[in-house]
Amino acid sequence: MTLIASSVVASLSAFAVPSVQAADAPAVSLSGSAAVVSDYRWRGLSQTFKKPAVQVGINLGLPAGFYAGFWGSSISTASLGVPDLAGMETDWFGGYTYQLNDDVSFDIGGIYVYYPMNSGSSGINTTEWHIAATYKWLTAQYNIDSSKYYGVPGSKGSNYIQLDGHYPLTDALTLDGHIGHQKIRGAGNNGLSYTDWLLGLTYTMPKDTFAPGWAFSVAYIDTNAKKSLYTLTDNAGNSKYIAGATAVFSISKSF
Template identity: 35%
Template sequence: MSSRKTAIASSVSLVLLAAGQAHAGTSGSVALTSDYLFRGVSQTNEEPAVQGGVEYAADGGFYVGAWGSSVSWLSDLSSDAAPISSDVELDGYLGYRGKFGDSKFGYDVGALYYWYPGDYPAGFNSADTGEIYVGISASPSDAVALAAKYSYAVTDLFGYADSDGSGYLDISMNWQFTPGWTLNVHGGKQWVENNEAYEYADWKLGVTKAFDNGFSIAAAYTDTDAEQALYTNAFGNEIADGRFSLTFAKAF
């Protein structure tokens, strides 16, 4: 039922971006972003969002975490006949990451659940979504990190009917071209099972400035090739078109 909603970009990635290189122990971040973009699509009707997450990572490679953000995309579907009240996304995830021997190649496998608490009309197809994922990474140098991850929906995908089995491919590169400054490049492809009209590719080009005190500022331009007629909300906003965003974060 939630046709405005597209797939979610990795919340884990935002936490790790703000926190830097992961180590054993507990880490996390809080952030303020000008527009909450997941897989290229605004989740907040092009308005700012407050976000935060925490993760525990063990020495052996196991990790578990939680992440949350303010959202509006579900409430944006509300009408007098079918009122919806939901303004937060809460995610939980766990997995295992490590390296292939002493090489510069790594792997990451896990599961992630997206929960949207709120009040919904009778018959509303739940937006709550479970995904499993597998990823590989490479670090050809201390300044360059490459990664690819595929996520597979084990439930309906964010409310699309009969959409379990949907997938998302995420390919990224981060290049620290000078101390404290990182170029962020991303490309992705969303498949929506039994809802092919809503499938699209997205991409992002951005830069992040990290400070020694744990603060960071990220600016990015994001765009998609989504059919804009399908991604225009009730307010007339094209939520999958090209846009700039700015994010302020603090790692702890």
């Protein structure tokens, strides 16, 4: 359940697509990242039953502002409520970024979230589209599902609106902020909608250090999701509220 353009290593969960290519950048470029996180939080919800995750992503920059890529993460089946699901998430995404000037850019694209071994009956694979506008360090984004929202009956057309900021305190230290609201459509699904927020710091090792490209992040994440609806139980009978307040740590390497 990753989202391109989330906060803090994409909310300490996802592979972030570069918003703009430099004017003298090659027509085709390849970049990527790998990360270890203390808890894979997606829009405030733990995807690992509040346990660590390993993640990797690859982004292909194409001519004229187009891009495509892949991102994957280990997950917990308990956090998805599908006992026969393999413990892995794969995201396939693509889109187009337009640079208006040095401060303003726009992005439009889509993502297909695919869970290997996902049975047809569970049907949680999801397709989502987004449109975003960025001004300097602040991004506003609207996302809408053209499929059911991760298998929830009658939820086609669910949407998520978000505001993300990455304010540079120094050349290496960034203040990260995020707020978003998930609207889940469908009869009887109103109680599932919620708001999430995040505040964190990211330190990226400069190029002239012994470990260029390494980044260290910490973030406070919380939601107002209903505890009765977002408390799940694993196969061992352990119950956890997957939307509660937490501090999440990550170590990542870009390449």
